[in-house]
Amino acid sequence: MLNFSFLFLLGLNLGGTMPLPMPNNITKVESYSPGLAPSIGIDFLNWFNKKTGVSAGLRLENKGMKSSASVKEYSMNFEDFHGKFNGMVDTEMSFNYLGLPILARYLFTENLSVYAGAYYAYLLSGKFKGAANDGFLNSGNGRMEIIREKYNFSNDLRNHDAGLSIGLNFLPYNERLLLSFDFNYGLVSVFPNDFTGIEDDMQNIYGKLSVGYLF
Numbered sequence: 001m002l003n004f005s006f007l008f009l010l011g012l013n014l015g016g017t018m019p020l021p022m023p024n025n026i027t028k029v030e031s032y033s034p035g036l037a038p039s040i041g042i043d044f045l046n047w048f049n050k051k052t053g054v055s056a057g058l059r060l061e062n063k064g065m066k067s068s069a070s071v072k073e074y075s076m077n078f079e080d081f082h083g084k085f086n087g088m089v090d091t092e093m094s095f096n097y098l099g100l101p102i103l104a105r106y107l108f109t110e111n112l113s114v115y116a117g118a119y120y121a122y123l124l125s126g127k128f129k130g131a132a133n134d135g136f137l138n139s140g141n142g143r144m145e146i147i148r149e150k151y152n153f154s155n156d157l158r159n160h161d162a163g164l165s166i167g168l169n170f171l172p173y174n175e176r177l178l179l180s181f182d183f184n185y186g187l188v189s190v191f192p193n194d195f196t197g198i199e200d201d202m203q204n205i206y207g208k209l210s211v212g213y214l215f
Contacts, residue, residue, distance in 0.1 A: 006044045007055075009180060011210025013037035016065045017093055017190055019200035025074045030088070033066040037094075039208060045105070053105045055115070063206050064094035064127075075199035076132060078151045087135015087146060093128045095157070095190065095204070097121035101165055111171045119184065121161040128153045128190070153197050161204055163187045169212070180210040 014034050019026075039061035047053035068091075073084040103117035129152040137144045167182025186204035191197070 009041045009210045009212040011039045011208045013206045013208050015206030017202050028070040031068040037062045051107050055103045057101045059099035066092045083137045083139035088133040091130040095126045096124045114168045116166045123159045126157040158192050176214045178212045183207050
């Protein structure tokens with residue numbers, strides 16, 4: 001097992017792009033759908049000894065979700081829609097990234113290893129849009145009833161992401177075919193610091209299940 005030079009991975013991301021901690025003005029998540037968020041990648045590995053090593057990789061992957069949430073006095077600013085919104089907010093998002101993970105690896109047994117490190121990802125394309133529904137807007141000039149107001153922040157997305165990764169590899173059958181489970185926590189918002197469309201930082205927080213083959 002220690003003679004391989006690279007690892008091919010095919011997986012699915014499951015999670016969300018969200019503020020943490022969840023703010024009080026998001027009162028309830030009414031619905032959530034992860035959608036199909038595939039990932040394909042390759043890792044180049046170098047083992048220092050029988051237990052420890054490092055890897056660098058390339059990932060082409062999608063992260064995304066759909067959600068609907070009840071909000072109270074939630075700050076939203078787009079086009080002619082400015083103020084504190086009370087009602088339902090629907091959101092649809094999808095991000096295509098080219099990622100570079102750098103990971104330290106530790107081998108517990110021939111069949112089980114763990115890894116941890118950091119990643120950087122460049123945004124190839126992205127979508128972040130939705131609508132404010134069935135509520136009212138406090139704009140400072142009175143209260144306005146809202147039936148449905150669409151928003152689209154796709155052109156305002158930050159062009160990169162960076163965060164931390166932790167996970168494990170398990171070889172259940174042989175020394176080549178493996179299962180991989182990892183958790184990736186974005187440390188920066190998907191929007192730049194001067195973005196004012198919504199009041200919260202939105203971070204990519206996703207788990208991933210992959211199948212891989214060692215070469």
